[in-house]
Amino acid sequence: MPGRNVGADAHQEDGRPAAPRPGPGDPCDRCGARADREAERLAAALRASESRFRAAFSDAGIGMALIDRDDLVIEGNPVFAAMLGRAVAELPGMHIHQIIDPEEPSRRRYRELVRGERDRMRAEKRLKHRGGREVWGRVTVSLVRDHAGEPYYTMVLVEDITERRQLGDRLAYQALHDPLTRLPNRTLFYQRLEAAFRLDEPGGGGRIGLCYVDLDGFAAINESLGHHVGDQLLVAVAARLEHGFAREGRQLVARLGGDEFALLVTGSGGHQELTRLAGRLMDALERPFEVAGHRLTVTASIGVVERPVLGSTPTDLIRDADSTLYWSKSDGRARWTLYDRDRGADQLTRHRLATGLRPAVERGEFTVEYQPLVGLADGAVRGAEALVRWNHPRYGLLSPDRFIPLAEESGAIVPLGKWVLEESCRRTREWLAEFPDRPVFVSVNLAPRQIWDSDVVADVADVLERTGLPAPLLQLEITESALLGPAGRPLEALQALADMGVRIAIDDFGTGYSNLAYLSRxxxxxxxLDATFIEAFRESAPDADGRRRAADEQIVGAMVQLAHALGLTVTAEGIENAAQAERLRQTGCDTAQGWYYARPGGPETIAAILRDQPPR
Known part of the structure; x- marks a missing residue:
C-alpha cells in the first residue's frame, strides 16, 4: 500500500530509521548553497586582489621584482626593467648578480634573508645598466614565506636615487677638490695623509714621502699681469703636475692653497726616490707656460721629507716639510732641500727661542752688559755700548746674535728694546750721580722694527723723563739698511729724536750700500766702523794680504776724513791690541772699543774704570 510502501521506505533493512533525504526546502540544502557562494566570493576576491596586485606591480612608480630561492628573477615590473635598460620580457630567469653587484656585507645579509634568518634588508646599490649608465637605487628586499613559514620567494623594491646620489657625489667632490685647479685640496690631502699613517701596522716598515712645492715669484706675476693671469698659470701648473706625477693609490698631487702644492708618496722607496721626484718636479715647472698670450717661466722651491711611518706622525711630517721648504727659500730659491735632522733640531731651538722671547721679557730673564767706548787721543772712557744678554733657563747665557734676529722677526724686539733702553738709561743715570765730573753716554742699538712698529720718539721721551738722564747722554745706534729706502717715518723719527738732544750713530758703517747722501740730510x-775694516790694522796680518791691508787703511782714512768734514765723530770696533789702537789714532779716529780695553761686563765694569779715571 502506498502508506506501507512509504513506511517501508523510511526504514533500513535492520529496522533502524533511514537518513532523511533533503528536499528543496531542507536546511542542509541551504547550507551547501551558502558554502558554494562563499567559495565563489573568496575566489572572486582572490582574483580581484591578484588583479589589484598585478596592477600595482605593473604601474608602480618604483622598481619591483620577485626573486626565487635560486636567486633568479621570476618577474619584474616596467620601472625595474627601465632601470636596467632592458625590456620586461628579458627579466625572468636573470640571476640577481646580473642586476646588482654581490659585494660584502650586502651579500652576507641577503644570504641570511634567503635562508629565513631575517625578513628584510636595505642597502644603497649601484645597478648594472645594460648601456653602462650610472644608476643608483635604494633597495629593500623582503622575504615572502609559504603557508608553513618556510622561505618561498623574495620581493625586491628599488627606488631610483641616482640624481640624489650624483648630487651628493658632486658636493663631496667639491668639498675635497680645489675649485680652480680641480686638484685634491688641503682637506683631501690630510685625509690621505692620515689614512697612510693608520694603515701602517707596527713593524710593517712602510715609508712615506712628501714634496712641498712653492712657486717662486708668483706674487710678482699677480701684481704685474693681474690675478686672472695668475689663476690661469695656477691651472696650467696644476695640469702639468697632475699629468706627470699623480699615480692612483700611491702618489697624490694636491693644491694646499695659494701657490703651494704637495706631492704625497705612500709606500715610498726611500730618500733617493723622493729627491729624484723633486728634481723632476723642478724640471717640469721650469718649462715655459703659454698663458693668456704670455710666455711665463717660473721656478719652485721644494721641501723634501722622507721617512718610515712608524715612529712619526702626520703633524711631524708637515712641520718638517714646512721647515725644509723654508730652508729652500732662504738658501736662494729655485732648488729642492732634503730634510736634515740636525738642521731641524736647530730650527726647533729657534722656534722655542722665538716663542719664548716675550714671556722672557716679562719674567726678567734678560740682563745688560756694557763695553766702554774709549777716546783714542787720551784713553778716557767717553761712553759705553749696551749689549743685551738672555739668561735662558735651558740654554744658558745667550749672546745677542742668537736671539735678536728672532726678536726682530717676531716683533718681540719692540718690548725687549724698550726694556733695554730703560735699563741702560737708568744705569747711566747712576753713573752720572756717582761721577758727575766724568759724564759718559750710553749707546743703545735701535732695531728698524722699533721705528716702524712703535712710537719710538714717545718711548724715548718717556724713558728719559722717568730715569732723569739728560738726552745728550743717550746715543741710539741704527744700521745703514734701516736708513735706506723712501723717506718717511724713519727720517721723521730720527729728526725728532735729534731735536730732543739724543745722539744718532750709524752702526756697521761701510758694510751696507753706503749711500753717502743720507749723511748730509x-x-x-x-x-x-765695522770690525772687518779694522782687521787691516792688525800687525799679524800676512804679507800676502799687504795690498788689501793697505787699501783698507786708505778706506778707513778716507771715511774718517769724510766724517770729520761733515762734523761727525768716528768709532772703531773690534780693537784687539795697542798697535791697532795707535794706528787708528793716527788716522784720526775718535773713539774705539774692543777687548783690548775691556770685555763686556756688568755696570760695575764701567764704574770701576771711571773710579780710576781722573776728572775731565
Missing amino acids: LPVHSLK
Whole structure:
C-alpha cells in the first residue's frame, strides 16, 4: 500500500530509521548553497586582489621584482626593467648578480634573508645598466614565506636615487677638490695623509714621502699681469703636475692653497726616490707656460721629507716639510732641500727661542752688559755700548746674535728694546750721580722694527723723563739698511729724536750700500766702523794680504776724513791690541772699543774704570 510502501521506505533493512533525504526546502540544502557562494566570493576576491596586485606591480612608480630561492628573477615590473635598460620580457630567469653587484656585507645579509634568518634588508646599490649608465637605487628586499613559514620567494623594491646620489657625489667632490685647479685640496690631502699613517701596522716598515712645492715669484706675476693671469698659470701648473706625477693609490698631487702644492708618496722607496721626484718636479715647472698670450717661466722651491711611518706622525711630517721648504727659500730659491735632522733640531731651538722671547721679557730673564767706548787721543772712557744678554733657563747665557734676529722677526724686539733702553738709561743715570765730573753716554742699538712698529720718539721721551738722564747722554745706534729706502717715518723719527738732544750713530758703517747722501740730510752724529775694516790694522796680518791691508787703511782714512768734514765723530770696533789702537789714532779716529780695553761686563765694569779715571 502506498502508506506501507512509504513506511517501508523510511526504514533500513535492520529496522533502524533511514537518513532523511533533503528536499528543496531542507536546511542542509541551504547550507551547501551558502558554502558554494562563499567559495565563489573568496575566489572572486582572490582574483580581484591578484588583479589589484598585478596592477600595482605593473604601474608602480618604483622598481619591483620577485626573486626565487635560486636567486633568479621570476618577474619584474616596467620601472625595474627601465632601470636596467632592458625590456620586461628579458627579466625572468636573470640571476640577481646580473642586476646588482654581490659585494660584502650586502651579500652576507641577503644570504641570511634567503635562508629565513631575517625578513628584510636595505642597502644603497649601484645597478648594472645594460648601456653602462650610472644608476643608483635604494633597495629593500623582503622575504615572502609559504603557508608553513618556510622561505618561498623574495620581493625586491628599488627606488631610483641616482640624481640624489650624483648630487651628493658632486658636493663631496667639491668639498675635497680645489675649485680652480680641480686638484685634491688641503682637506683631501690630510685625509690621505692620515689614512697612510693608520694603515701602517707596527713593524710593517712602510715609508712615506712628501714634496712641498712653492712657486717662486708668483706674487710678482699677480701684481704685474693681474690675478686672472695668475689663476690661469695656477691651472696650467696644476695640469702639468697632475699629468706627470699623480699615480692612483700611491702618489697624490694636491693644491694646499695659494701657490703651494704637495706631492704625497705612500709606500715610498726611500730618500733617493723622493729627491729624484723633486728634481723632476723642478724640471717640469721650469718649462715655459703659454698663458693668456704670455710666455711665463717660473721656478719652485721644494721641501723634501722622507721617512718610515712608524715612529712619526702626520703633524711631524708637515712641520718638517714646512721647515725644509723654508730652508729652500732662504738658501736662494729655485732648488729642492732634503730634510736634515740636525738642521731641524736647530730650527726647533729657534722656534722655542722665538716663542719664548716675550714671556722672557716679562719674567726678567734678560740682563745688560756694557763695553766702554774709549777716546783714542787720551784713553778716557767717553761712553759705553749696551749689549743685551738672555739668561735662558735651558740654554744658558745667550749672546745677542742668537736671539735678536728672532726678536726682530717676531716683533718681540719692540718690548725687549724698550726694556733695554730703560735699563741702560737708568744705569747711566747712576753713573752720572756717582761721577758727575766724568759724564759718559750710553749707546743703545735701535732695531728698524722699533721705528716702524712703535712710537719710538714717545718711548724715548718717556724713558728719559722717568730715569732723569739728560738726552745728550743717550746715543741710539741704527744700521745703514734701516736708513735706506723712501723717506718717511724713519727720517721723521730720527729728526725728532735729534731735536730732543739724543745722539744718532750709524752702526756697521761701510758694510751696507753706503749711500753717502743720507749723511748730509739725516741728523747723524757719529759713524761706527765695522770690525772687518779694522782687521787691516792688525800687525799679524800676512804679507800676502799687504795690498788689501793697505787699501783698507786708505778706506778707513778716507771715511774718517769724510766724517770729520761733515762734523761727525768716528768709532772703531773690534780693537784687539795697542798697535791697532795707535794706528787708528793716527788716522784720526775718535773713539774705539774692543777687548783690548775691556770685555763686556756688568755696570760695575764701567764704574770701576771711571773710579780710576781722573776728572775731565
